Amino acid sequence: MDRPKPRFKVSPLAAKTKFRKALSDWFGQVGKDYPWRRTREPYPILVSEMMLQQTQIATVLGKGYYTRFLEKFPDLESLASADDESLLKAWEGLGYYRRARMLRETARAILTNHDGKFPQDERALLDLPGIGPYTAAALMAFAFGKPSGLVDGNVSRIFARLMADASPIDEQAVIQKHREWALELCDPISPDIHHHAMMELGQTICRPGRPACEWCPISSYCECQEPEKLPNKKPAVAITGIDEYAIFCRDSAGRILLHHESGKRRNGLWKLPLRSSTECLGLGKIYEATYAITRYRVSLKVYLSDPDHLFVAMLGDEWTDLDRLNELPLAAPFRKALNTILCDF
Ligand code: SF4
Secondary structure: OOOOOOOOOOOHHHOHHHHHHHHHHHHHHHOOOOHHHOOOOHHHHHHHHHHHOOOOHHHHHHOOHHHHHHHHOOOHHHHHOOOHHHHHHHHOOOOOOHHHHHHHHHHHHHHHHOOOOOOOOHHHHHOOOOOOHHHHHHHHHHOOOOOOOOOOHHHHHHHHHHOOOOOOOOOHHHHHHHHHHHHHHOOOOOHHHHHHHHHHHHHHOOOOOOOOHHHOOOHHHOOOOOHHHOOOOOOOOOOEEEEEEEEEEEOOOOOEEEEEOOOOOOOOOEEOOEEOOOOOOOOEEEEEEEEEEOOEEEEEEEEEEOOOOOOOOOOOEEEEOHHHOOOOOEOHHHHHHHHHHHHHO
């Protein structure tokens, strides 16, 4: 049977030392061991933070992305000199490919402007391309052992509940207020452990939906009586459904027609060539799946096309040998489509 939520006694801001100790004692007992928690080297920490921004730990770690990326690009120099194709290939499957390019830009800027050494100052970190307030605060605490106002989605949720604050956590003023609280509460002796503990508490105890307050190490500092109703967010942006029509076409030599993207979103990635719905009229549909990207829900439909079928080859379309397929960086929805289609054709 559920135990009732323990009663609020005192604000964490009025009892910082005890609050920090309760949190770090708990983390000492249950904290998970991730490779980026075992190092103070800023480069692997930066790679982990960039990967984890929009991807779950289970994917980054369980599917080997983090380890493989660091094997391929073990330091700033190797990353800075990476060409587009090998960089995107190492990132394939993680999505949001802009992160990989920004990571390379950061490496180049550190080599060019800082003699290859990460600046240990938050303002200088923020001046680097691709480094925002979250990543700068993470590097300050995890790599350089300095207190910082580190706030991710987990920490925001904890703050909203701790302070029983119904303001939308994605409003700029609230984000700023949470950064100030995070800095004020941060343990100056072990800022890394403090922030790891906060994030882990948000992942495991003060989780979305119904938190496990009965097991919470900081429940006596928590003012919230109905935590399952918090946090609040600004009204969600409407999701727009769109259709994508692609063709699968193979020539007599067994090559597949692919398209090399030059647009903004997936620049440098490969995919099946897209056509209009009218151009696909009369072709047989061989695959259909949906995927989500930003505020779109895309319905991808793939049609079987004969090389002799009348269609206009577009700039960027290329006949590609099948054995190159595994070397090329492919957008994940198209990799999935091709894996399925190639079992049948
Ligand atoms: S789990 Fe969250 S809501 Fe529950 S007591 Fe802890 S901080 Fe408060």
